[in-house]
Amino acid sequence: MPSQRLSPELVTLPQGWIPALVRGAKCRCPRCGAAALFRKWLKPVDRCGHCKQDWSLQQADDFPAYIGIFVVGHLLAPVVIAMISGGMSAWLTLAILLPVSIAMLLAMLQPTKGAVIAFLWWHGIGAFKQERRAPEDQP
Numbered sequence: 660m661p662s663q664r665l666s667p668e669l670v671t672l673p674q675g676w677i678p679a680l681v682r683g684a685k686c687r688c689p690r691c692g693a694a695a696l697f698r699k700w701l702k703p704v705d706r707c708g709h710c711k712q713d714w715s716l717q718q719a720d721d722f723p724a725y726i727g728i729f730v731v732g733h734l735l736a737p738v739v740i741a742m743i744s745g746g747m748s749a750w751l752t753l754a755i756l757l758p759v760s761i762a763m764l765l766a767m768l769q770p771t772k773g774a775v776i777a778f779l780w781w782h783g784i785g786a787f788k789q790e791r792r793a794p795e796d797q798p
Contacts, residue, residue: 664711665691667790676781683777684770688712690780696773703776716786717779723772724764731763 670691673679679689688694691710698704703714735756742752783789 664707664713665709670710672791673781676778679777679781680774683773683775686769686773688714689773689777696776697769700769701772703772712780714776717776718785719772719775719779723768723775726771726775727764727767730767731760734763735760 672690673682673692682692683689683696686696688696688707688710690712691707693709694704694707696703696707696714703717705715706713739752739756742755743749779785780787781789
């Protein structure tokens with residue numbers, strides 16, 4: 660029988676969805692922040708090594724790639740316009756920007772997937788169960 664995940668009282672849950680996204684973007688477990696989220700480049704671990712959260716339930720699918728294409732395209736569009744309007748040929752612009760855009764997309768794909776998984780977990784989307792720590796009673 661697989662080990663059960665640690666209860667929220669034993670794990671430092673993020674205070675909000677933005678800290679959860681930051682943990683995911685750092686490729687750490689969004690729930691505890693203590694263990695790695697990925698076992699391979701884009702393959703999440705089945706279970707967190709620390710809090711035992713089941714990450715095999717995630718369904719990020721192609722959304723991280725869409726985000727990456729959107730961001731890289733918007734960052735490089737002004738550069739393309741400046742290069743072509745500055746007199747550089749379209750072929751030279753393509754020869755320079757194609758490898759740059761591929762490198763940028765590959766560099767941001769894993770952090771983007773981690774952030775998407777964290778977003779899904781935090782909001783309880785798909786097979787994830789939304790969990791929050793009960794607020795401490797303050798006098």
